Amino acid sequence: MYKLETHMHTSQTSACASMTGEEQARRYKSLGYDGIIITDHFFNGNCYQHIKDCGDWETKVNMFTAGYEAAKAEGDRIGLDVFFGLEYCYCGADLLTYGIDKQWLIDHPECIEADVFDYCDMIHQAGGAIVHAHPFRQAGYLREIRLVPDKIDGVEVYNGGNAHMVYNDRAKFYAESFGFTMTGGSDSHHIYDNKLSGVLLSGNPKSIGDYVFDILNDNISGVIYPEDLNY
Ligand SMILES: [Zn+2]
Numbered sequence: 001m002y003k004l005e006t007h008m009h010t011s012q013t014s015a016c017a018s019m020t021g022e023e024q025a026r027r028y029k030s031l032g033y034d035g036i037i038i039t040d041h042f043f044n045g046n047c048y049q050h051i052k053d054c055g056d057w058e059t060k061v062n063m064f065t066a067g068y069e070a071a072k073a074e075g076d077r078i079g080l081d082v083f084f085g086l087e088y089c090y091c092g093a094d095l096l097t098y099g100i101d102k103q104w105l106i107d108h109p110e111c112i113e114a115d116v117f118d119y120c121d122m123i124h125q126a127g128g129a130i131v132h133a134h135p136f137r138q139a140g141y142l143r144e145i146r147l148v149p150d151k152i153d154g155v156e157v158y159n160g161g162n163a164h165m166v167y168n169d170r171a172k173f174y175a176e177s178f179g180f181t182m183t184g185g186s187d188s189h190h191i192y193d194n195k196l197s198g199v200l201l202s203g204n205p206k207s208i209g210d211y212v213f214d215i216l217n218d219n220i221s222g223v224i225y226p227e228d229l230n231y
């Protein structure tokens, strides 16, 4: 089975992360993963303020993708697949976005001005998929639980950053009730993040598009739980 991390951050881009893309790639390789998707916080989330403040769109996108590109270069060197994604923030609802690339972002500066519903439509028109990360997390920085069931394709039913397992249990109930594809993600930011997760795939994704296909066709073989990993 192909072992894929679906949700993680780098310190080049996410203000809350302390591991570089290179360090993340090396850690996941050593843990036996086959691939990782870098999902740094987008401009409406916790990406660095100097990136948010950059007035030139293309430069801003270049700064945003720096963590992914560093991880990708290291992954190519050590033999780990590294794919691009991002985590879009809608006032506390975090939407993992897969299937678009840097060029799409450069070509679509309006994606950050659009409301969340139009954003999701744009991603789907581009052939991408949206997975709601930790939809039932409760924490000091979150004031409410926001659900957008008409706009998502999958639900993260295990998130390593949730403080309590009941937040994952509620996400699983949500996914089962609506029939959403179920995924898992570590949400790893730091070397000490040890509740690692991800998904198992029966095939080898050649691109992020292959993983999008798996999400849209409910073709994920299983969710990885930390207790399944030997490290
Ligand atoms: Zn973060």
Ligand SMILES: [Zn+2]
Residues within 6 Å of the ligand: 007, 008, 009, 039, 087, 133, 187
């Ligand atoms: Zn995250």
